[in-house]
Amino acid sequence: MSAAAIAFSTPPDAPRWQRWLVFSPGARIVFFAVTMAILGFAAHAVVASLGWTAKTAGPLHFALALLAVELLPALIAYAILVKAIERRRLRELALRDVPTFGLGGFAGGLILFSAVVGLLWLLGSYHVLGTNPHADWLPQVLVAGIGAGIAEEIITRGVLFRVAEEGLGSGWALLISAVFFGAAHIANPGATLWSSAAIAIEAGILLALLYLVTRSLWTCIGLHAAWNIAQGTIYGIPVSGTHADGWLVSSRSGPDWLSGGAFGAEASVVALALCSLCSVALLVVAWRRRLFVPPCWRRR
Template sequence: MRFIWQLLAVVVISMAGGQATAAVDGNPWLQLVIGGLSAVLAVLLYGWVVRRTEHRPSTEVGREGAPAALGRGVLIGAAMFTAVIANLFVGDYYEVDGVASPSGAAGLLGFMAAAAVTEELLYRGVLFRYVEKLTGTWIALLLTALVFGGMHLLNPDASLWGAVAIAVEAGGMLGAAYVATRRLWVPIGVHFGWNFAASGVFSTEVSGNDTQQGLLDSATHGPVALTGGDFGPEGSVYSVLFGVIVTIVFLSLARNRGHLVPRRRADRQAALAKLAR
């Protein structure tokens, strides 16, 4: 029931925020405000329901050190996507025709903040934590990455390769970011930095979704393997490569910090008890 209550809380605030954002479609400044408020309320509600159901401090969304951790995550996510675009630009597969819509970028700032927060609370804060308690870190990373990638098959212009790419470069990487830090701020930051760079700055498709125009008036063309085609640069081999590299770095940090939870039940319970302290 703890899992159900936490899952319901995040789903409800996600749906409410999505409906509110859709209601002001076309007004980027209201999108910015509503998206930002949805993100803050989602974190507060998650923290409250975890404290009520698990009778412990919700340390994974604790305020101490949160701005710095969030900022690091944003920089990592934005730098990763910028590296993808840089490779496409050098290969003449991405071109910029000027500035498009700064106000549209502001609206996407709020929209992507709400999306990043609610998805990380759901997939890493709820789903990953509970699966890890049952199976250990490695199986939890695999299963939740597959679920995260599979859910993107519901997106417009989705493809099997796109879902696999998301599972590897995002599902696995964001799970690894949580394991390395045992907090949700870095994965939230990485998720937001990547999505906002993709949509709000470089004006590309995000997981098959053709979002409103961002800061740059741009176009992507060329081999699907490199550009991701209609799915967007998240389906690019560059994205998968950079995602794998960052995942390895996060997992190395997790191992060095003793944050990996083993599969064997007795060892798993001891590791979880140690992490809880």
């Protein structure tokens, strides 16, 4: 299987110390994490000085503060990693791919989550109680949609999956990034071990396979953002345990394994089943196209 899809390879003339302390997968992951943490502290200080995190701040200002603390550090740290350490073009975030991969992923996310809600409705678990035309939707779109979509995809697929794949191969990178993605949601309101496992399988595996097939972060960002926007802003379902003020006022009934409980529909077996079917389809595509990258010791 070809390793041509790997974005970065250690320069052959790099000294031994640089191979370990600068260019190795572990070193680059640590560099990104430290850089993002430093930028996060700086962003938090700036928004606090502007009063956007004060108790008197409005919902939009608070959302912009969360967006700045969540999105900017990840985006800037990733640009520094790619440009200063890897010294290459940001092909996986090329702006020319937004109208194709980005919008395609967004449409796919809307359709996929709408299918989840449709099945929950047919099974008698999802109920529409009314509409809410005055929903405060913009802060939710900014934070849960755009902020989470871009920042979490950069961290999990752009850094963790991509860099781990260079050393351990696609299989291990898929497993590691999915487990990390599920564990990252364990502290959310209403989270359980089941909800984290469901997130790891349905979203962690699906989004990693989507990146493996397209090699574009915009596809993952589009699907991730659309999933969250559809879940919270459109259908009024909690997004990973966080309350959503949606255009539809809804409720869910039945056992937690069906409705998803307080965590939201992401913890439902319906979401798990539909996302797993999509993952299987992507897995077949990746296998037939021979897109899986072997571990570095096999490539040598």
